[in-house]
Ligand SMILES: Nc1ncnc2c1ncn2[C@@H]1O[C@H](COP(=O)(O)OP(=O)(O)OP(=O)(O)O)[C@@H](O)[C@H]1O
């Protein structure tokens with residue numbers, strides 16, 4: 012691989028988050044280095060998705076701070092995260108169901124589009140030029156994800172595996188520096204999983220995108236990630252290279268405890 | 272001519288992003304426009320203009336406005352009538368209070384005022400949705416009903432409470448005959464439909480639809496809900512305001528606040544549901560349907576009654592109208608939320624494949 016893992020780009024410090032009485036995250040700290048693939052694993056309800064939601068500002072932690080490229084935040088907002096180059100996909104698909112694949116991915120370009128309402132109303136001129144330029148960019152993503160044949164289909168009509176791809180496409184359209192993927196391979200068959208793995212590795216390799224990945228499939232995690240964080244009941248029980256984590260007795264116990 | 276897109280390869284994204292990418296559609300629309308602009312004025316009589324065509328054009332414009340907000344941005348409104356009223360009374364006041372104010376400019380300014388009012392009454396949408404938003408917009412309806420009835424300044428202290436516009440002057444050209452009124456409305460409608468299409472196929476349209484379909488995901492890709500929702504309220508209210516001003520100036524000539532009551536708000540909502548939520552063409556279908564159905568029933572039901580030897584009173588016809596609307600609304604909400612527009616496009620899809628079933 013041509014990529015080289017760089018400095019810490021995102022640092023999460025002592026994050027605690029609770030919903031009413033439920034402690035979803037307790038005092039979690041870990042960092043993410045530039046260009047790496049950082050996996051978050053853990054049994055169901057461990058707080059993995061909550062962690063991503065904290066990183067891109069959908070949830071506000073009660074305690075802790077987020078350091079993004081040296082800038083400190085008590086909490087993020089979705090808008091700030093988006094502008095800072097953080098994109099994500101969702102565990103339970105959050106696509107725009109009534110829109111076509113093309114429009115879903117074009118929507119991901121939203122922050123880069125500048126034409127104002129009046130220019131858009133007239134269409135000819137700046138709005139059209141911009142639309143065509145971004146369309147070309149979006150078509151590159153469509154080619155990359157191999158979804159040319161469905162670009163005009165409303166996403167609500169697509170099978171699950173393809174919807175997952177569109178979700179990834181929309182995130183990629185933001186040209187993010189950090190990409191958060193929440194179980195991108197859940198519910199897929201072996202072949203679809205292989206495709207998705209290939210896309211993730213290519214994104215990481217070709218564009219140098221830093222990836223934070225939640226995944227249940229241990230084989231996949233061990234194969235593609237550089238470092239792994241393990242959560243259990245909202246606590247961090249392991250952190251390190253895949254081999255280290257696999258040998259960690261706490262991790263083994265947590266997994267045996269839930270899967271049996 | 273066979274309806275096909277085979278052989279029409281698109282060689283650029285520009286060609287693919289046209290409003291009507293299929294050539295046959297472009298020809299059909301052109302023919303329709305020529306027919307509407309040249310053919311109709313040649314044969315239509317005064318009744319057709321006054322009772323059907325002019326109301327249809329103006330209500331189409333209003334339905335477009337409602338559809339942008341409800342169909343595209345997913346924000347329910349029961350206050351459409353109020354924004355028409357704001358447009359109508361604002362335009363009226365510009366016309367009588369500003370010396371030498373051209374009629375068309377007054378109408379457009381009516382739309383601008385309605386847009387500003389729309390932004391204010393759209394603010395609740397930032398906090399509430401669904402039923403609660405419907406109630407908040409209903410409050411707008413009641414407030415403006417009250418304001419135009421009670422605040423005499425708006426009606427220029429007219430003793431009867433009704434206001435009228437004596438003559439319509441289009442930059443020196445007096446608009447008097449039904450044909451002229453029809454052409455004025457037609458021209459404006461075409462222009463506004465084009466703008467609506469441009470907005471909905473571009474960046475702002477995607478923002479509206481994103482907010483409608485999944486607001487959390489929309490925020491995560493950097494869409495600002497406040498801007499998206501309030502711009503939808505503004506544009507929608509602008510359309511409604513212009514439609515309201517035309518309704519008052521061109522269709523009614525003189526009017527009272529009741530012209531823009533809650534009934535009108537519901538009627539507009541029904542139009543977009545029956546016609547097709549989130550479809551420009553659906554707005555036209557819905558308006559046509561609602562304008563034509565009562566007239567059709569008025570002719571058809573007594574005739575039907577005659578066949579079986581029953582006299583059907585006018586009252587009975589209007590009851591039947593309510594029942595049929597009610598049934599249709601339920602039908603479309605449950606069976607085909609995309610309305611007549613979807614039925615139309617399904618039909619076209621079939622035609623494109625015909626005579627081969629697959
Ligand atoms: N919006 C919310 N409101 C209330 N509780 C929540 C909310 N989101 C998450 N939780 C709770 O926080 C805990 C962690 O949930 P989270 O979704 O982060 O787990 P997860 O590790 O992603 O699990 P899974 O593998 O099932 O996706 C759970 O107990 C969950 O019920």
Ligand SMILES: [Mg+2]
Pocket residue numbers: 059060061102
């Ligand atoms: Mg989860």
